[in-house]
Amino acid sequence: DAGVIQSPRHEVTEMGQEVTLRCKPISGHDYLFWYRQTMMRGLELLIYFNNNVPIDDSGMPEDRFSAKMPNASFSTLKIQPSEPRDSAVYFCASSFSGTENQPQHFGDGTRLSIL
Amino acid sequence: AQKITQTQPGMFVQEKEAVTLDCTYDTSDPSYGLFWYKQPSSGEMIFLIYQGSYDQQNATEGRYSLNFQKARKSANLVISASQLGDSAMYFCAMRGLNTGFQKLVFGTGTRLLVSP
Numbered sequence: 001d002a003g004v005i006q007s008p009r010h011e012v013t014e015m016g017q018e019v020t021l022r023c024k025p026i027s028g029h030d031y032l033f034w035y036r037q038t039m040m041r042g043l044e045l046l047i048y049f050n051n052n053v054p055i056d057d058s059g060m061p062e063d064r065f066s067a068k069m070p071n072a073s074f075s076t077l078k079i080q081p082s083e084p085r086d087s088a089v090y091f092c093a094s095s096f097s098g099t100e101n102q103p104q105h106f107g108d109g110t111r112l113s114i115l
Numbered sequence: 116a117q118k119i120t121q122t123q124p125g126m127f128v129q130e131k132e133a134v135t136l137d138c139t140y141d142t143s144d145p146s147y148g149l150f151w152y153k154q155p156s157s158g159e160m161i162f163l164i165y166q167g168s169y170d171q172q173n174a175t176e177g178r179y180s181l182n183f184q185k186a187r188k189s190a191n192l193v194i195s196a197s198q199l200g201d202s203a204m205y206f207c208a209m210r211g212l213n214t215g216f217q218k219l220v221f222g223t224g225t226r227l228l229v230s231p
Contacts, residue, residue: 031217043206043221056218091160100148100216101167106160 002026006092006107014115018080021110024073025094033104034067034077035091043091049075050097082114117142117214119207119222126227128197135182136192136205136225144168144211149190150219151181154204163205166190197229 005024013019025032033048047057052069060067064083069075079086089111093104118141128134140149151163166174166181174181182191190209194201207222 033219042223045218048217050217089158093160095217097217100146101165103150103162103165104219105162106152108157108159111158 004092004094004105004107006090006110008110009108010111010113012113012115013082015083016081017114018078019082019086019112019114021077021090021092021112023075023077023092023107025075025092026096026105027073029094029096029105030072031095031097031104032069032075033093033095034075035093035106037089037091037109038087046077084114087112087114117144117147117209117211117220119209119220121207121222121225123225124223126225128194128227128229130199130229130231131196133193133195134197134227136194136207136227138190138192138207138222140188140190140207140209142188142209142211144213147209147211148216149181149183150208150210151179151190151192152206152208152221153201154206154224155200156203160206164192194227199229199231202227202229 007022034046037043046059047067049069067077089109091109093106095104096102120139147168149166153161164176164179166183178195180193204224206224208219
């Protein structure tokens with residue numbers, strides 16, 4: 001079975017540019033999560049969706065960040081305009097809500113560098 | 116609020132020996148789940164093992180077992196017969212009833228180095 005697929009794997013761009021990260025969750029999973037990992041702050045939950053609807057975006061750092069899930073098989077995380085402090089690894093994860101022991105399955109992450 | 120504490124920033128173990136990675140947690144949730152993830156140097160996050168707060172027995176998955184002590188609020192990961200490929204960062208995480216069993220809170224991680 002295909003796991004969570006993220007693209008691109010690496011992104012290097014200049015400050016002020018728009019950045020779009022993409023995620024395809026595991027088929028059949030009804031929850032999708034976006035995390036950010038940095039040395040200073042560790043793993044932070046940015047936002048999560050249930051059945052394509054945003055449930056909690058309290059972790060989104062500021063208005064420059066936005067996330068969408070237009071359908072069950074695709075989500076984007078957009079940063080506009082990007083800043084050097086946005087440099088991090090961004091993970092997408094998905095899970096199935098069927099039973100409480102269902103883990104979140106993570107993609108390989110997008111390593112983002114803002115120059 | 117939920118909080119995960121991993122007090123060991125780094126651990127060393129020799130190949131074939133067992134190692135315990137510590138995790139303590141704090142929560143007011145009456146029901147919760149505890150997870151361990153492995154993050155090798157390649158960066159991906161790999162789910163290892165799950166323990167539910169009402170599970171009567173400690174979870175086991177192959178060489179991984181979870182030493183769950185509810186009264187002490189600890190959920191230590193035990194890796195038996197360490198292998199070189201076990202060298203990685205290990206994260207303890209939890210989620211609880213009050214957040215619909217969806218929001219995972221992670222600890223800061225422990226870096227494990229397995230030497231030949």
